[in-house]
Amino acid sequence: MLLISCPWCGEREETEFHYGGQAFVSYPADPESLTDEEWAQYVFFRDNPKGDFAERWVHSAGCRRWFNTVRNTVTSEFLS
């Protein structure tokens, strides 16, 4: 079980967190102006790298705050 560092609460057990997928995927400013392909990219497509990955977590059983972090998907080591 990972030990995850919440920026607000410090190191806590993985079971206190929920995973939020890739970070920096913003909700489009004007969805109606997007093509179907562009909208599908936003809704369905995410990176799946082997290695460092910027991703979102939420400390759902703690302070309930979302935060971004970088994790190595091979070793599960948090780099930020």
Place this chain on the structure above:
Amino acid sequence: MRLAQGGEIDRTRPLTFTLDGVEYTGFDGDTLASAMLANGIVQVAPSLYRQRPRGIFSAGVEEPNALVQVGAEPSLQATTVRLRAGLVARTLSGVGRLTPEPEQHRYDKRFTHTDILVIGAGPSGRMAARTAAAGGARVILVGAGLPELSDPSGNVESRGPLGGIGDELAATQLRVLTGATAFGYYDSNYVLVAHKQTLWHIRARRVILATGAHEQPIVFENNDRPGIMLAGAVRKYITQYAVLPGRNAVVCTTNDSAYATVAALVQAGARVTVVDSRPIPPDLAPKGVEVISGLVTNTEGRHRITAAAVTTGSTQDRRIECDLLAVSGGWQPAVHLFSQSRGSVRWNGQAFVPDASAQANRVVGAANGTFDTRAALIEAAEAAVEAAAAVGYPVAMPPLPAVQEREITPDNPVWLVPGDPANQFVDLQRDATVADVRRAVGAGMRSPEHVKRYTTIGTGADQGRTSNIPALGVIAEALGTTPGELGTTTFRAPSVPVSFALMAGRDRGKLHDPIRTTPIHSWHVTNGAEFENVGQWKRPWFYPKPGEDMETAVLRECRAARTGVGMQDASTLGKIEVVGPDAGEFLNRMYTNAFKKLAVGSARYGMMCKADGMVFDDGVTMRLADDRYYVTTTTGGAANVLDWFEEWSQTEWPELAVTFTSVTEQWSTIAVVGPRSRAVIGLVAPDLDVSNEAFPFMTFRETTLHNGIPARIARISFSGELAYEVNVSGWYGLAAWEAIHEEGRPYGITPYGTETMHVLRAEKGFPIVGQDTDGTVTPHDLGMSWIVSQRKDFVGKRSLRRPDTARPDRKHLVGLLPVDPGQLLPEGAQMVALDAPTTPPVPMEGHVTSSYRSAALERTFALALIRNGRNRIGETLRAPLGDRVIEAIVTEPVFYDKEGARRDG
């Protein structure tokens, strides 16, 4: 045979035990296996598949043969069961049977953090723990040894001195868990330890693994007879338990370590012949012991070995009579935990040894392939010094005890001696032979993982501790390669068998999962409700009267709500207060319909989609003030909706000033439903003008009930009937319920449960998110295009224009009326066309999502998601149900009061 002296047993405390119905005596300090050997019993139950005689093979967790059932606990190893007075054991052939009796003992869990965790309490582990603790770091030493059987009085921990650790450590932060086994090693140095009846979850900043090594056997013909044992085990029985397993011994070895066994055997009075695989065996045997350069190739005997056949390089083959054959094929470091920690291993020509760590850990001593005692102690001390410095409690290198250095003659590893492969056993517990391995390789298996699954080698309770390396040797030989090239199979937790009861701890029965009940729960229990689980909630399902079955009760409850008045505890609805100047704007972006302009004092039904345009949740929202909304969600969706709000608020629109507070538990909600509900509400809330003009549909009023309880009453209907929802503080939930029930008595007010609620809403075609939807259903699919705003954006809106989502022939929510009004379609039934073929492939048209008997319609009816359903009204479909077929006609989803004439009473 018990020796007259020696050993670490307590001869003043004899213990009587029963094995297979016969009573024997051993001593405190014995294992069941050592006590058996002391009584002359080496043979155990026959092998699992081939029914071959088998005997005690080892003295520890690697034991493949001596499985026993102790009391109700099956599949224990006699070599790890500590003897106690009155113990009743039965030998098992390979498999045990779980008792159906509930576990009587109490198990528990402990969670702890430590600076340094040392696993293994042999010389290396003790050295590491003692050194690491000297600087003041918190250290836990997990000592293997004898796991206690269910002993309710057992101490959970023992602090202080352990053999080799002095009293000077009493003041340190060293904690010793004796009789404990670390069996799982997870991310971030998270280690699970079984310690008697406690499961320890330990998080360590540093881990030092001193898990030792397991002796390996040599595979020769008939290598499974009783009386054949690992050499190290023979020595342990003599020195620790004062038991001599045989008087006439052959010791067959590939390495120096077995000579300690030779010495112990000689000292205990046995006659010994040594067979050493090395061309020039070392001069390590006591005087008078014959040492032959060669190998054992076969054995004789039935219930016990009687002779060993020996092949030699230089002289003639020999036949040596014996009653004990001690075997040493070298030592494999116990890398299970290190490998579980994702550390890599490498083949050093004889064994797999730890290579690179993937976590903050170090492996020391025999576990690291360091078999020389002095070198192992230095390694352990160095690892401890490093770990202590890393955690901020530095220590100096300790003085090392004087250990005699000696010269080592290199091993000459042998995996397999020529012979009949059908009787050369690789895995004694799985009864798998060299022939089985060769058959697997012959069938095309190349990877040890595949061979393992094909032959089941290594899948026994012993986790292949004595079979993995020989199996790799045989595979390598068959493929013309080396074990190092093949690599090992993956090591997984648990590395030793762990009981389910220990895993479960106190999370059993009622404590398995939290149970949520409403403040009115006790009334439901008293009044005979049957309950259904909705998430963790216990909700009244229906209230059967004496003699009523579910169907009768539900029809009665439905009739009451449609013709008189009913009441339901709706407190489990999720409730969220959304507060802030931007609350309206936020809800506008979340819901498919608009809330920003909702008037204070009014309520509106809303629907939410995920970004993919699929329905996510729904519920009624009231506007309490300009900056304050009271949102209700589905019972099961409450937590998800709160999370969803938080996510969008925090990650996408932090500029919106809005906060969210769950108030599900703070409010009790009572639905009062039916044509007579206005009269009842008028009595219970005398200050309220309940006329339709003063209190119209989809509005709410703050008032005080006649018993003084402040209440927020809304005109909301989930049944199509005139209906009210009375919201009061949870503290007053029961009192409000009882007041309404009392005032409704003259009108025959009828409490109803979730089943009646479902029937009533389905008669009106109201979908339930999660029952009539499944994450692939849009608001349009539900026929609810009216709720989708064309004027504003909301999450998921753009998806509704995607070609697939906008397809006109998607599955639509429609009604189904069985042609035979008495037949009930099962929920989940697949619907097919009338002319569909009766053999596969059969095109599926959709499935039934809700199906009930209706009191109002006096017939059965159903809701279903049907391909292109809205354009197929009037078509007959079939539900093939195996032994029968139900035909049903596609209809509009609204069955009752299509005009909506009943909601105002």
